Amino acid sequence: MVDPIHSRTALAAVAASLLVAIAAPARGAPAVTPEERAAAFPAMPAGFHDDMHGAQMDGSLRAEELEWQARDGTDALAWDVIGWYGSDMHRLWLRDEGEHVRGSRVENRAELLYGQPVAAWWDFVGGLRQDTGADASRTYVALGLQGLAPQWFHVEATGYLGEGGQLGLRLQAEYEWLFTNRLILAARAEAEAWSDDDPRAGIGSGIGEVSSGLRLRYEWRREFAPYIGIEWAGIHGDSADLAREEGEGTSDRRFVAGLRFWF
Secondary structure, three states: OOOHHHHHHHHHHHHHHHHHHHHOOOOOOOOOOHHHHHHHOOOOOOOHHHHHOOOOOEEEEEEEEEEEEEEOOEEEEEEEEEEEEEOOOOEEEEEEEEEEEOOOOEEEEEEEEEEEEEEOOEEEEEEEEEEEOOOOOEEEEEEEEEEEEHHHEEEEEEEEEEHHHOEEEEEEEEEEEEOOOOEEEEEEEEEEEEOOOEHHHOEOOEEEEEEEEEEEEEOOEOOEEEEEEEEEEEEOHHHHHHHHHOOOOOEEEEEEEEEEEEO
């Protein structure tokens, strides 16, 4: 039988030895040489800190819509393309949206914008907008915000200053429902408003063109998705009066089929 007194004495001796070993300073350890320190902590490559802070350059081009539209009495080719190049902190944006209605000329809106983040999920953008295809082309200064609102709505809100001090505002919101990882329904609404009449461009003061649509796409790959859908478009206010004077309709329902792709 083990004597408890001797056991306690032995344990105390072991504990005392460990405390002395821990407290005693290391003796004889060689000093770290500059070569060893450099091997353990190598210098970072040029641009490493910039890359860590979002300065790495990249880019993307995405056709949100490239589609054929069946309209009342005619058809059209329509597109909505977005591209960007730059870093997480500084980007150059391209927005290009237009249509070619059978039997008429192409109408297009192109915007070249500089973007910089101002909050989580939100960018400030500013630049120029160029409209072509009406009786006269128009150039505007553009300022706005784009990003993700609560509940994951993608929002664009852009204001414009045109020749002669004309002011404009364009709002766009989009939301997506994922039925599966590949089958996705996208809803989009868009509206424009102007401060003054511009008859040559078919623009009247107040709320002008308003459109909304649903597009169901199937992503064969993330970069490539055919879709079908329906869109409603209407012209309101003074813009509608100008359209009637030209013998044009003020509302339209369109069945669409197209491709969405990016690279």
